[in-house]
Amino acid sequence: MDEEGMNQNGSKSQGAGGQVPATTPSEVLMRDFVSDWSPLHDASIHGRLLALKKLINQGSDVNLVTADHVSPLHEACLGGHAACASFLLKHGAKVNGVTVDWHTPLFSACVSGSVACLNLLLQHGANLHPPCDLASPIHEAAKRGHAQCVELLISHGVNIDHNVKHLGTPLYVACENQQVDCSRKLLESGANVNSGKGLESPLHVATRSCSVELVMLLIDFGADIWAKNAEGKRPMELVPPGSPLGQLFLQKEGPLSLMQLCRLCIRRCFGHKQHQKITGLLLPEELKHFLLHV
Incomplete structure (x- = not known):
């Protein structure tokens, strides 16, 4: 009421x-x-x-x-x-x-x-x-963890990778504030996983905050673990001593599987609004779920 x-x-x-x-x-x-x-x-x-x-x-x-x-x-x-x-x-x-x-x-x-x-x-x-x-409305929603607002803005055509100099992209802001649901929503909708704030990627800021869930999410969506920030450091070099993230990065240092490479390539081809586009494909449901990270 x-x-x-x-x-x-x-x-x-x-x-x-x-x-x-x-x-x-x-x-x-x-x-x-x-x-x-x-x-x-x-x-x-x-x-x-x-x-x-x-x-x-x-x-x-x-x-x-x-x-x-x-x-x-x-x-x-x-x-x-x-x-x-x-x-x-x-x-x-x-x-x-x-x-x-x-x-x-x-x-x-x-x-x-x-x-x-x-x-x-x-x-x-x-x-x-x-x-x-x-x-910026999309940045504010991402910062505060309002995933439904983020989804609604995306459905109306907001620039999902809008890069504001002092804030970075909506994905960077979501990761900076450890908003996992918003980060997932942005990634599922086709946000550029490596676009952050200057040379600082979303993976860099997620590593700084020691968020295992966010780091795993970003890597799953194709984040570049070798990218260097303005200080010349890769995300793995920002891992605090004794953090479980160290072992995670060691496991991810090898080449990607062919399945993962194919998924990332297909998703890049679709660009934004990937969920709607992939759902409409004439493919087995299991394959759609794989492409959608379900």
Whole structure:
């Protein structure tokens, strides 16, 4: 329940008896373009749908922004309140509004991990790639481990290998934050396993974090164990003493099997959206499962 049940507890924007105070003409003029914080923002961030409806019906501007250009839609998505976001969008909220930090509502939805808000925004024409790389939705979702958000963005055509200078690729960010599910989702969808941050590959950063599961996953998807970073070091040279990763790398030093080479070659040919393409092939299910790493 988004949220009507929550209205029984009242909110900052409600007066005695749960009524929303009327807005005077002077307040409307003062808050015409910019407001530090308004009852509309408060209702949106807390998911108070009834209060939001009353405020808008009384004439509040759905695109009222704070001094930092934060809109009620930003707040609704940050709180993960899909019902509030839907109501705002139906009443003309700007789906691609940008804050001073370059955050869009889509970015806010990726922060909260709200698939419902994300889906609403995409249906209303939200841009997958913001005007500035300082706030990339796919990177934020990968960083926070929101695998369903990552999957939804991929299904709508986001650049899965979008490389941001200060962040790297979404896969690198997922590995850096030890988000195994997001890393797997990106790899299954055709992300470049060796594309990271500069010369630092996802395998380098996974090794630094001593994540056996991530290292095994990356190697299984064809990560180059011989790649050197800016310091001239291979991933295996970053293994801490006594770590089980040392033995793992020793086992992987030999040549790949013919089966593995064939699988990697076929997956490279398919590029992105590999899952859908491989599933549609006229092949035995066992072979499809092998190609899909199932």
